Structure formats: C-alpha cells, structure tokens
Amino acid sequence: MSTNVQEVYDRIVCNLSPTERLQLATLILNDLVQKNLSIVDRSDTWTEQDKIDVTTFSLQYAATLFPESEEI
Template identity: 55%
Template sequence: MSSYVKNIKLEPFGHQFFVMPTTAQEVYNQVVCHLSSGEHLRLATIILNELIGQQQPPSLDQSDTWTEEDQIDLVNFSLNYAAKTFCDVEGI
C-alpha cells in the first residue's frame, strides 16, 4: 500500500466525497504547484505572517550585570585583538 493511500482523508461535499490532501507535500503537489508565481508569493506571505503572529517574543536578558562567561569572552577577545594589532610592533 503506498503512502498516498495511507494518508487519504475523505471529506463530505454535498452528496459526494473528495480526497483531502493530508501532508504538506500532497497539498503542494495537488494545489500549490498549479498556482502562478504571484500566487506562490501571496501564499508564502500569508503562511509566514501567520507564523510570525504565533511566535512568542524572545525573552532578552536586559540586566546590567556581566556574568563570568561574559567577562572571559571580553578578555579573550581583547587579548586576541591586541596580539593581532601589536604583533609587528617592536619592544612589546
């Protein structure tokens, strides 16, 4: 039995039934691929706008305190920058 047959979903439509695609690939193959490029873009915009609306805003740590990891990162960056900048200077 093919995966297409496994994913069949029948929906009533009046006195008849029609096959509803049940996977994103099936929706694309049966509906989306037949749309014009402009309609593809409109559909993508609708989907992305919906996803953006569902997302929770990221929680940012806006505290003014530096963690030990922040301090180590700053020291490492500073030492690397100094080594690259002053590697050609004599007497250092």
C-alpha cells in the same frame, strides 16, 4: 515533512505562479505571527552572554595580532 504537506505542495502550490506562491507564503507567515505560536526552536540563538564572550575573544585575538607597540 508529512505526506499530506508534500501532497498539497505537489498538487496545488507547484501549479501557482511565483507571485501567488509569495502571496501564499505571506498569508501563512502572517497567520503564524498573529497566533504567536512558539514553534520556532530558539535553542541555537545567541544569548547576551554568548555575544559578550565572542566580542571579548575577538578583542583579545585582535590585541595579539596588533600589539600596541606596532603602528596600524
């Protein structure tokens, strides 16, 4: 975090009430959404293939825990 951001937080934001802080956060987030900034790092989000892989693994693992011959 830059020194300027920390200074603004320390001098201004800390002195706001919880309601005012939430209003400020809402304004900031809405502004970012409207500008459609791509500052979010999505490199760690799950792809469709990731979801398929984990589902397949989970089902295979469940099949080993609960073979068809046993009653559930």
